[in-house]
Amino acid sequence: DAKTTQPTSMDCAEGRAANLPCNHSTISGNEYVYWYRQIHSQGPQYIIHGLKNNETNEMASLIITEDRKSSTLILPHATLRDTAVYYCIVRPWASGGYQKVTFGIGTKLQVIP
Amino acid sequence: DAGVTQSPTHLIKTRGQQVTLRCSPKSGHDTVSWYQQALGQGPQFIFQYYEEEERQRGNFPDRFSGHQFPNYSSELNVNALLLGDSALYLCASSFAPGQAYLNTEAFFGQGTRLTVV
Numbered sequence: 001d002a003k004t005t006q007p008t009s010m011d012c013a014e015g016r017a018a019n020l021p022c023n024h025s026t027i028s029g030n031e032y033v034y035w036y037r038q039i040h041s042q043g044p045q046y047i048i049h050g051l052k053n054n055e056t057n058e059m060a061s062l063i064i065t066e067d068r069k070s071s072t073l074i075l076p077h078a079t080l081r082d083t084a085v086y087y088c089i090v091r092p093w094a095s096g097g098y099q100k101v102t103f104g105i106g107t108k109l110q111v112i113p
Numbered sequence: 114d115a116g117v118t119q120s121p122t123h124l125i126k127t128r129g130q131q132v133t134l135r136c137s138p139k140s141g142h143d144t145v146s147w148y149q150q151a152l153g154q155g156p157q158f159i160f161q162y163y164e165e166e167e168r169q170r171g172n173f174p175d176r177f178s179g180h181q182f183p184n185y186s187s188e189l190n191v192n193a194l195l196l197g198d199s200a201l202y203l204c205a206s207s208f209a210p211g212q213a214y215l216n217t218e219a220f221f222g223q224g225t226r227l228t229v230v
Contacts, residue, residue, distance in 0.1 A: 034218070041223075042223055042224075043117070043203050043205075043221030043222050043223050043224050044156065044203070044205075044221045045221070046218040046219065046220065049218065085155075087155060101146070101148075101156075101158065101205070101219060102158065103148075103155030103156045103157070104155050105154065105155055106155055
């Protein structure tokens with residue numbers, strides 16, 4: 001799996017958009033970008049994933065650059081409950097292989113009232 | 114619909130002892146993975162089970178072993194516990210690979226906090 005680089009920590013004001021960057025310059029053509037988050041003392045929670053097009057779901061938006069070497073997770077209106085560690089992961093699509101997920105240190109997002 | 118459930122939630126063991134942790138996957142999922150998360154670190158992959166066989170393994174010693182049952186539930190066994198085995202142990206379930214028409218992201222349980230003293 002390709003390696004990712006994320007800032008160690010970020011702050012965001014409540015109600016504002018939180019933009020979490022991730023660099024994955026060695027990503028290969030068959031690798032997807034996944035985002036998970038882990039709220040304190042809980043298991044990681046899947047947020048969103050994408051290949052090359054921007055994606056949006058009820059939780060967040062994922063913007064992937066055209067060269068796919070970086071991406072940004074956007075929480076449009078951050079709340080205190082979004083305070084968590086956010087993990088950016090790149091890995092191949094699961095078909096044809098098993099789903100080992102390699103986590104880094106992640107970004108600790110603190111939403112401030 | 115129950116998600117991934119793990120038991121027990123907390124456990125204290127003595128160095129040298131053996132421990133068994135249990136995981137029930139999300140309904141409909143047939144693949145179970147185990148992760149170890151030390152304090153302040155991201156989860157580290159231990160191994161993955163599908164069709165009752167270990168399919169992939171991370172960089173963990175043979176003291177770590179597992180099992181998957183016909184109902185897809187799984188156990189993680191750790192022998193000869195070391196102080197360094199103290200961690201949050203996470204179980205994740207998903208659909209098997211090859212089922213590309215299904216959403217294959219992993220769903221995690223709340224974990225078992227193991228403390229070795």
